[in-house]
Amino acid sequence: MRLAIFDLDNTLLAGDSDYSWGEFLVQKNLVDAQTYAEANDRFYQQYKAATLDIHEYLRFSLAPLTRYSLDDLAVLHAEFMRDFIEPMMLPKAKALLQEHRAQGDYLLIITATNSFVTHPIAKHLGVDDILASDAEIVDGRYTGNGTGTPCFQGGKVVRLNEWLKEKNYDLTDAYFYSDSINDLPLLEKVPNPVAVDPDDRLRAAAQERGWKIMSLRD
Numbered sequence: 001m002r003l004a005i006f007d008l009d010n011t012l013l014a015g016d017s018d019y020s021w022g023e024f025l026v027q028k029n030l031v032d033a034q035t036y037a038e039a040n041d042r043f044y045q046q047y048k049a050a051t052l053d054i055h056e057y058l059r060f061s062l063a064p065l066t067r068y069s070l071d072d073l074a075v076l077h078a079e080f081m082r083d084f085i086e087p088m089m090l091p092k093a094k095a096l097l098q099e100h101r102a103q104g105d106y107l108l109i110i111t112a113t114n115s116f117v118t119h120p121i122a123k124h125l126g127v128d129d130i131l132a133s134d135a136e137i138v139d140g141r142y143t144g145n146g147t148g149t150p151c152f153q154g155g156k157v158v159r160l161n162e163w164l165k166e167k168n169y170d171l172t173d174a175y176f177y178s179d180s181i182n183d184l185p186l187l188e189k190v191p192n193p194v195a196v197d198p199d200d201r202l203r204a205a206a207q208e209r210g211w212k213i214m215s216l217r218d
Helices: 008-012 017-027 033-048 054-067 070-088 091-102 115-125 154-167 181-187 200-209
Strands: 003-006 106-114 129-138 141-147 175-178 192-196 212-214
Touching: 003 008, 003 091, 008 017, 008 091, 008 106, 008 115, 008 175, 017 033, 017 054, 017 070, 017 106, 017 115, 033 054, 054 106, 054 129, 054 141, 070 115, 070 141, 091 106, 106 115, 106 154, 115 129, 129 154, 154 181, 175 181, 181 200, 192 200, 200 212
Parallel strands: 003 106, 003 175, 106 129, 175 192, 192 212
Antiparallel strands: 129 141
């Protein structure tokens, strides 16, 4: 079975779920609005510049989860999905997923965004599996710590290789779709790399290498 691998934010979604979760927290007054919004903006700019310290960012983004039970977080996430994520859904992205599904491919999302934010989105999109930056849960509550290798830049390659060994798949004829220069390490590993609505640096790299460039935006 061929693998069809997808980045999530700004690839399958017309926006960034991680950044938007921060906006949701600010809108709901669940964090100190000014301080949190400024930090959220700063980290997002660092991400786009490919200078983000993923460990520092995970400490920031996972900290609010420690204040609530899993049941309360599920209620908040459902509201977040309705108000922030569903408006980001792209018909062309859903059509691309369906195209690969119809060909019998195994659909895998691989994203730097944490597992709390992204797992319900992956379920909504109907993919077969997801690799995300995992958030630690102890005694039924988030600890604010990440666990394992963060699924970011070269860490995506590490996590995918671990997954391939566990699931007994390989990258023969595999596709990977992404918008971000942060994903260059994984794009270079697959036979069929595709730049989707790419940032300027990824567009230049894709053009230089002769990779396919496409848009899922209307």
